Amino acid sequence: MNRHIDDILIDLDKKEDIYSNNEISEHLNECERCRMLFDKYLDMIEVVRHNTQSIKLTEEDADKVFHNIITNPQNGVSEQKFKIRVIAIAAAILLIISSGLYIFKLQQKSPESIDEKHLISILQSEKNEDLDIIKDFELFSNLELIENLDELEELKEVLDDEI
Amino acid sequence: MFKVLKDLRQKGFDYLNLSDKELIDRFIRGDDKAFRFLYERYVNRIYSMAYRFCRNYETSKDITQEVFLRLYQKKERYNPVISFNTFFYRLAYNCILNYLRDHKEQPIDEWSMQQITTHPASPEENLFATESARRIEKIIDELPERQKTAFILNKIEGLSYNEIAEVMNLNLNVVKSLIHRATLKVLEVENE
Numbered sequence: 625m626n627r628h629i630d631d632i633l634i635d636l637d638k639k640e641d642i643y644s645n646n647e648i649s650e651h652l653n654e655c656e657r658c659r660m661l662f663d664k665y666l667d668m669i670e671v672v673r674h675n676t677q678s679i680k681l682t683e684e685d686a687d688k689v690f691h692n693i694i695t696n697p698q699n700g701v702s703e704q705k706f707k708i709r710v711i712a713i714a715a716a717i718l719l720i721i722s723s724g725l726y727i728f729k730l731q732q733k734s735p736e737s738i739d740e741k742h743l744i745s746i747l748q749s750e751k752n753e754d755l756d757i758i759k760d761f762e763l764f765s766n767l768e769l770i771e772n773l774d775e776l777e778e779l780k781e782v783l784d785d786e787i
Numbered sequence: 788m789f790k791v792l793k794d795l796r797q798k799g800f801d802y803l804n805l806s807d808k809e810l811i812d813r814f815i816r817g818d819d820k821a822f823r824f825l826y827e828r829y830v831n832r833i834y835s836m837a838y839r840f841c842r843n844y845e846t847s848k849d850i851t852q853e854v855f856l857r858l859y860q861k862k863e864r865y866n867p868v869i870s871f872n873t874f875f876y877r878l879a880y881n882c883i884l885n886y887l888r889d890h891k892e893q894p895i896d897e898w899s900m901q902q903i904t905t906h907p908a909s910p911e912e913n914l915f916a917t918e919s920a921r922r923i924e925k926i927i928d929e930l931p932e933r934q935k936t937a938f939i940l941n942k943i944e945g946l947s948y949n950e951i952a953e954v955m956n957l958n959l960n961v962v963k964s965l966i967h968r969a970t971l972k973v974l975e976v977e978n979e
Contacts, residue, residue: 630974634967637947661974668973669942671920672927676943679835681848686830689852690823697859 627651629658633665807871815862826855832944833879839927839939840883850886854879869953872946877954880936887932926976930969937962938969 632648652659681689802810802824810828813821833854837847857878865874927935936955940946946954952962 630971633970634963637941664974665970667919668923671923673943675920675924676835676839679838680831681834681851685848689830689848689855690826692852693826693856693859694819697856 628655629662629665807875808867811862811865811871812867815865822859825858829875830855833875836876836879836939836944837883837886839935840887840932842928846886846890850879850882853886854882857882870950873950873953876940876944876946876950877956880954922976923973926973927969930972933957934965934969934972937965938973941966942970 627647629648629651632645632651636645636648648662652662802813802821805813805821805824807825807828810821810825814825830851834847834851837850837854838844841847841850854875858875865871927938930938933955937951940951940954941948948959948962948966951957951966952959955962957965
């Protein structure tokens with residue numbers, strides 16, 4: 625037997641072939657290095673198979689995936705994800721618009737808003753202006769009265785003189 | 788067992804003893820219940836295969852859904868001359884390849900290697916076995932794409948060289964060579 629286990633393995637199609645292969649059993653009796661290598665080979669397969677069994681979907685997710693296939697068999701995952709993306713983008717746009725409107729309305733309603741304060745201050749200043757005008761008018765009127773008084777006094781003097 | 792199958796069994800449907808071929812035949816004839824049993828039989832095999840390439844739970848879940856969806860949509864394309872195993876793994880292999888081509892940069896789950904456990908007798912053996920399992924997984928993870936596929940299909944899924952040649956659309960000798968090279972790489976690292 626000249627072939628070592630490294631070479632023999634290439635001809636082994638399935639795991640069952642290992643145990644039924646005479647070439648292997650004969651060679652393993654003769655070669656210690658190959659015996660060790662062969663043990664490692666079997667361990668390796670066992671470990672990999674065991675690991676694979678631990679890689680699985682949760683039952684809940686497996687049921688969800690099945691449900692997705694049955695309920696929407698015309699759409700693949702990519703189409704479903706595209707739809708979800710479109711819905712998410714539309715929802716985000718709606719959220720932005722509605723929050724903008726909400727803020728705008730809040731600003732209009734609130735007496736504390738800057739625009740309103742500004743308006744009030746303008747009105748107040750206009751009022752002040754009005755008041756000033758009224759005060760001025762009164763002053764002028766008084767002045768007129770004073771002027772009239774002067775006139776009256778003048779008239780009185782003229783009258784007195786005439787008398 | 789999944790909820791969908793529990794419900795079916797309660798209603799008196801039990802196809803567990805049917806072969807894959809019988810199930811796919813019934814499914815093609817319009818029996819959707821047969822699809823449910825095929826799903827249960829293959830879902831985690833397809834998922835674990837996808838996971839070995841993506842190392843991401845959500846992505847592997849999506850690929851699994853895509854594979855079964857294609858089976859659902861294109862069941863008529865099944866050719867009874869080849870085994871269902873070969874037909875279905877070919878479908879899965881193509882889905883995984885398509886995905887990898889479209890998503891070269893993808894997140895990898897950190898917890899994946901911690902998931903790997905074994906059932907040895909003592910804590911010392913436990914440590915060794917876990918370390919050994921992680922080393923082996925790392926080597927398999929780093930194998931070139933075709934070597935990895937051929938290795939997984941042969942050593943884990945138990946497909947023959949001929950079936951793998953059909954699945955991967957390769958020459959039989961190329962498949963033998965791919966598996967042999969992958970096996971030697973794993974054994975070399977185990978020997979270090």
